[in-house]
Amino acid sequence: MRDLDPAPETAGMLLEWYDRNARDLPWRVPPHRSRAGFRADPYHVWLSEVMLQQTTVAAVGPYFHKFTTLWPSVSHLAAAEDADVMAAWAGLGYYARARNLLKCARQVAGELDGCFPDTEAGLATLPGIGPYTAAAIAAIAFDRPAVVVDGNVERVMARLFDIRTPLPAAKPEIKAAAAALTPAERPGDHAQAVMDLGATICTPRNPACGICPLMAGCLARRNGSAADLPAKTPKAAKPVRRGVAYLARRADGAILLERRPDKGLLGGMLGLPGPDWGETVPAHRPPVDAEWRISPLVVRHTFTHFHLELEVRVTELPEGAQARSGRFHPGAELRAGDLPTVFRKALKAGLAGLDD
DNA sequence: GAGCCGTGGAT
DNA sequence: TATCCAAGGCT
Known part of the structure; x- marks a missing residue:
């Protein structure tokens, strides 16, 4: 040295x-x-x-x-x-x-x-x-x-x-x-x-x-x-991952959210349900059996080590509807600010799709 | 050591 | 639009 x-x-x-x-x-x-x-x-x-x-x-x-x-x-x-x-x-x-x-x-x-x-x-x-x-x-x-x-x-x-x-x-x-x-x-x-x-x-x-x-x-x-200076060893290029997020809104305005596992990406945070993100979207079931429409707005978001393209699917459910997992958050207590940015974007895109 | 882990502003 | 980058830590 x-x-x-x-x-x-x-x-x-x-x-x-x-x-x-x-x-x-x-x-x-x-x-x-x-x-x-x-x-x-x-x-x-x-x-x-x-x-x-x-x-x-x-x-x-x-x-x-x-x-x-x-x-x-x-x-x-x-x-x-x-x-x-x-x-x-x-x-x-x-x-x-x-x-x-x-x-x-x-x-x-x-x-x-x-x-x-x-x-x-x-x-x-x-x-x-x-x-x-x-x-x-x-x-x-x-x-x-x-x-x-x-x-x-x-x-x-x-x-x-x-x-x-x-x-x-x-x-x-x-x-x-x-x-x-x-x-x-x-x-x-x-x-x-x-x-x-x-x-x-x-x-x-x-x-x-x-x-x-x-x-x-x-x-x-x-x-x-x-x-x-300082010199740095070059970083790897970011790959693209794809995913689907589901926005289910009940007639009373409540929206289905899931808390993510403590470890890994966005760990411990609230988010919209959907399959894990990967090179392609895996076969999966939606969180509720319903008629899902695709929002025309694709959400793009870049994380530390990959780009994400997220399709948002939306549906309206009757007041008493149940989901396989997650919890319906009443509109009054739902604050977009409590979500990570990628889900704030997805929520916005989905609501636009629901209300158009 | 190297991969994973967010976001928004600057260029 | 694409890339870089910011008072890093954990595994």
Whole structure:
């Protein structure tokens, strides 16, 4: 591994930049208060960090507000109903995070007296808290000099040290670089400073090197490689999967929904019934024996690793109708916002087909 | 290590 | 339209 000594003034310049340019985020203690010794509520740090996993600040904002309003502490969250938490998370994606969030909350409330562990190792034992999140909470909430490495840090380090090894093979080298830069003082602000820098200046495309506080010491800028870093091994193309979703509406307006199994795609979430999605639509029976019509609107949706084309079939049923599985949700309690996005789209397409 | 797991915005 | 990508974790 290459020698990765940053210029001695680099970390200090980064913190000075952060003191002047830190973004105002709902879960953040601003630098002037951090310097005065104030720390963020560990519950807020944990909740925001889990929500921010592979998710933009803009998307997280309303969800963070909703969760902290509904459940002001980890103990409140631990006491919540599973279905309420999954419904509140609907639309944010990566639903295993919501299931692990509840597991973690119940573990903290039930076994740890409502207090999060204050060390990186302790945090890392909890569900949904991996290497990044453990380090981030330890640094931000508990002032531990943990080495925080997320996608922003990877990009900033790859450029600062002109690391051309492609990810993920470059991870050890990048971790060493981040460790060499992490200060003993204000490690939480330092971590947030690197991430803010990556989000606003050292961006994936068109990095604003001209206004970067670290421009003097940046090897990629000197070598002209900044725009090409970090290198990544190419990803596989997304295949197309096909499926059918059934929208059954009773005369009283209730709609048939199923809760999906806890594991796998959209695990634990409500959805429209239908066969599993695959290269072709498998032979199957509809959830109710009825006359089904095909909505003219095909739903297209892209997941992490495949494109989906979903046909929506619709029917109207008498008031007392029964289904083989799932539950009819009265129109009054049915909120499209409680569904994952693909089923919000399917519901909309199906209702248009029913009402045309 | 590599596949699985969402979504919406930017380019 | 197609691709990339965002404060990753789990298996």
